[in-house]
Amino acid sequence: MYRSIVPSWATLCTRCLRRQLVQQQRRRLGTAFAQDGSNIATQKVSSSAASFDPALHAAPGVTSDDRTLREIFDNSEVWSQFLRKAQNPAIPRTGLFQNKDLASPAGFKKFTDRTLAKAKQLVQKIVSASTRDELVRVVQDFDRLSDLLCRIIDMSDFVRSTHPDREIVMAAHEAYGAMFEYMNVLNTTTGLYTTLKRALEDPEVVKRYTPEERVVAEILFKDFEKSGINLPAHLRHRWVKLTSEIAELGSKFVTDMKPEKPVLYFNSSRMMGMDPFIVKSLTTCERVLIPSVGVYANHVLRTVDDPEVRKEVYLANHTSSARQIRVLEELLQRRAELGMLVGYDSYGQLGLMDKMAKTPEAVLKFLRALASANMPAAQVELAALAQLKKEHGVSGSLEPWDRDYYATKLTFAHRNRSKTQVDLNSYFSLGTVMQGLSRLFTRLYGVRFVPREPSPGETWNEDVRRLDVVSETDGHIAVVYCDLFEREGKNANPAHFTVRCSRRLSEEEIAEAAMNGEEADDGMASARRRDTGELYQLPTIALICDFSRPSWGTRPTLLNFREVQTLFHEMGHAVHSMLGRTALHNVAGTRCATDWAELPSVLMEHFAKDPNVLALFARHYHTNEPLPYQLLQDRLARDSLLEASETRHQIILALLDQHYHSSRPLEKDFSSTAVYRAVEREFSLLPHAEGTSWQGFFGHLYGYGATYYSYLFDRAIAARIWKDHFEAAPLDRDRGETFHEEVLRWGGARSGWSCLGGVLRRPELTEGGEEAMMEVGRWGSELK
The missing domain is CATH 1.10.1370.10 (Neurolysin, domain 3)
Structure with a gap:
């Protein structure tokens, strides 16, 4: 679920370093839009790709949705008009993701307390299970318990890392801490392990499990044994102590990284090859100060002609402190x-x-x-x-x-x-890339993105676009919140968050919620499946990137090709969440083995480079000319x-x-x-x-x-x-x-x-x- 590791040799250009220095100094001192198209200038494109027409996919409004999808990302004025519902004071405010509790800091505690109460009741139900019918139900109860915990943990983890309001962030942090503390209590509740063990040891019970329930039961059982819950008391105490020490040491290891030699000094005469502007900014009394780790050390290794300087920087750059x-x-x-x-x-x-x-x-x-x-x-x-x-x-x-x-x-x-210098970014406006992703998913899986006006209070920033994911056969299947533009204080790392996974909501849960005047889905997106009529909570996904904002009324956000690949990569995780619509939360979407979770996202990077896929969307934002694919090939090479x-x-x-x-x-x-x-x-x-x-x-x-x-x-x-x-x-x-x-x-x-x-x-x-x-x-x- 993370972006691929940037190669250590990847170039950070001199212009970028200069821009960083200028920005530091400043801080110290105080569309034209083309028609939609789908061809691309390459002989490798198949005729079917070249003639792609979204209207052929038949659902009413598809062509309009396709056009709107591009414009809400590329045209600030269109987005401002589209946002009018969320800005309408006459419409009652909801909370984040349409969860009514998440409209204020106090609501986070209310939501957490109510969820904890449900979880405790469920734990009591599980540990009391004795009959075979009750043991058959245990796996679904465990899965619901897990979903209740993650409704707080996943949501809070996302909110505290993304929300711009400090009070909301603190409320989310407290909610996360309260639920994490309760999870530690569960890790010592041996009755949970004992009940699951009894269920799995009874062949008649196991026989009545669905294949999905068997998988979840095995996952839960392994997790219990990994947590040492079956150990004698004195060893259990040792396990708790070790896990605490590991967490503390791990935090120190990640946050306190230091080289043995933090700074190196060189005579400026030895820095030939390095940008003079950067050398001057690092020079005092004809001595150049180079931090042994970071962008300046990397720049020295890429540009300085003197091999002895590079050697000294390399050795310092690769030698950790003894501590x-x-x-x-x-x-x-x-x-x-x-x-x-x-x-x-x-x-x-x-x-x-x-x-x-x-x-x-x-x-x-x-x-x-x-x-x-x-x-x-x-x-x-x-x-x-x-x-x-x-x-x-x-x-x-x-x-x-x-x-x-x-x-x-x-x-x-x-x-x-390369004989011709062409700005490839001009062929990848953010709106056309999003349009292309929707067209690609329509071609492959029969699902598309439909822009939807968020309700007041539903999102954490007015830049966030809500997209409903609609299937040709199953209707509404997921919600994606796209927070793709840079802003002050925002984490710049691209990421995919599953705020809530797919899960079947039982009729018992629905009735129980109704009796308490609540909603089984907490007000978030849910829908009945067309094939079974069962109610499912829909995958709710947040995509985070840090792209530049579109210029008001002039030109859209233009992506370099690495950013295009980043967006395809993160959307690969999202499509796994969208289409991995299991009945049980524990195995939904990206909740799979760690060494399998990156497959859909890495595969999407291959699609991003294919000329037939690029034919769906890659056109110049102003002239509407198709992407000259040979130039992109040169860049990829x-x-x-x-x-x-x-x-x-x-x-x-x-x-x-x-x-x-x-x-x-x-x-x-x-x-x-x-x-x-x-x-x-x-x-x-x-x-x-x-x-x-x-x-x-x-x-x-x-x-x-x-x-x-x-x-x-x-x-x-x-x-x-x-x-x-x-x-x-x-x-x-x-x-x-x-x-x-x-x-x-x-x-x-x-x-x-x-x-x-x-x-x-x-x-x-x-x-x-x-x-x-x-x-x-x-x-x-x-x-x-």
């Missing part, structure tokens, strides 16, 4: 202890038991197979840099501090070979110049993550630096820089904890699904329906291996295992 290394090693030791406490050989084994990989051994086999598949392309890329170094008259092999410098020169040389060597770097990090979360941290002479050195020496194609300890800057070690391989894993799978299933006909409805039926609709209710085997028509993959992991690793040759 940071101690924190990391304590964290790893506590995690290893925790894994063994609950009966596993390592923390990695504990963390992988419910993933597609299952075991650390399988992950290592995947990574080794991937490293082998990646080797030839990575060697070619680094050989090109070594040749460039030689052509510049510098002797010796390619060193670690040479890579970014010669990569930058290679990129600029490739850019200069430039961006992928060192893709294989960057993949190799990620392989090394994933291997490091596995070794750190083995039993090794409990060894008497364990040294994280020695492990880092050994992994680099075995797998890096560049010499290891002796004396460095970069692992102290590897913040994902805490968040991922033995699952850092997941993104590489899903990249390899997405590349294969694209190649074998979509590439020949990326807009084909049958292929889209197959992907929907085999992958998206299941959420986490089906094994990822079964989904993969189904969509690729390869039954030998459906059971997973080490051989299947190695096979996915071999697909890595397609990642270069």
Whole structure:
């Protein structure tokens, strides 16, 4: 659910650095719109893509919705008119997401208290279950309990990270804390575990579960055992202490990262190649001060001609403080202890038991197979840099501090070979990209985005656009809130939040809510399914980006291609949430195994680059001319110049993550630096820089904890699904329906291996295992 990692060598241009400096100094001192079109200038586009007409998709108002979708993102005046309902004082205010309680800070507490009361009643019902009929009902009760908790936790987590009102943020923070505290109580309520264990040990009860209920029951049971709830009291106390220490150490590790040598000084005469404007801004008394981490250190590594300067900066940039290394090693030791406490050989084994990989051994086999598949392309890329170094008259092999410098020169040389300079951003207005996503989803899955005026108080900022997701066959199936424009104080990181998952609301819940004068869906979006007539709460999704705002009456927000890919990526998560409409909350949408969750989003990045898909929307915002695809191809080729060597770097990090979360941290002479050195020496194609300890800057070690391989894993799978299933006909409805039926609709209710085997028509993959992991690793040759 996170944007792909930006390659460490990716260029931050001099102009951007200058702009940062100017902005810092300032702070210190105080459409024309074209008609809709769908062609693209490329011979590779199929005739069906070129003749795309949204009106052919038949639902009344489709053409109007399609046009409006573009205009509400591209035209500030149109959006202002569209927003009139939300600004109408005569219409009663609702709360966030139409939850009436969430209209004020006090309402958050009211909503939390009421939800807690329901949860406590449900817990009592579960622990009291004794008859078989009651035990059959237990899984649904557990799922409803989980949904009640997440109604507060997911919503509060989103609100406290996004809402501009500090009072609302504090109320959401308190709601989150109250529910988290209650979850800790549940983690010590052994009656919950005992009831579920009794249910799963009764064959007659299990026989009456639906397949989805069986999956959820197994997930819940594994979660209980991972939490140590079945341990004797004294070991349980140890488990609680360890988890607390891990959280504290993890927070320190992520927030207190410091290099051993924070600042470096150089004579300005040694900074040849670096932008003089930046050098001057960092110079005092003819000495240039370079922080050893951050954008300036990275700029030195890319631009300074003197290899000794680059070497000194590189070594400082890759050497963590001794304190940071101690924190990391304590964290790893506590995690290893925790894994063994609950009966596993390592923390990695504990963390992988419910993933597609299952075991650390399988992950290592995947990574080794991937490293082998990646080797030839990575060697070619680094050989090109070594040749460039030689052509510049510098002797010796390619060193670690040479890579970014010669990569930058290679990129600029490739850019200069392009005969025509065209502003590709002009072909990607935000409105046309949103329009294109809706058209793509219509083609593949029969769903589209319909703009809807938000009610007063429904959104947290007037820039937020509400889109209803409408299916040709099922009607209204989801709501997406798009908060895509920059504003002061907003988190700039792109993200997808599932504020509420799909879940079937039972008639019992509906009647219970009615008796209490409440709504079973809390006022948020819900709809009855056309096939069964059952009421479902609809997936409610928030997409966050930080794009520039459109200019009033002049031109729309124009995206660079990386931003286009970002939006496609996040929308991949959203479509998983939209179409993973399961009856049970625990397996809805993106609630699946960690090493499967990124697949739909990474796959969408392939769609973003395809000429047939771009034919649906990519046109110049002013002239309406189609995108000259060859120029985009040149850009993509430039961006992928060192893709294989960057993949190799990620392989090394994933291997490091596995070794750190083995039993090794409990060894008497364990040294994280020695492990880092050994992994680099075995797998890096560049010499290891002796004396460095970069692992102290590897913040994902805490968040991922033995699952850092997941993104590489899903990249390899997405590349294969694209190649074998979509590439020949990326807009084909049958292929889209197959992907929907085999992958998206299941959420986490089906094994990822079964989904993969189904969509690729390869039954030998459906059971997973080490051989299947190695096979996915071999697909890595397609990642270069």
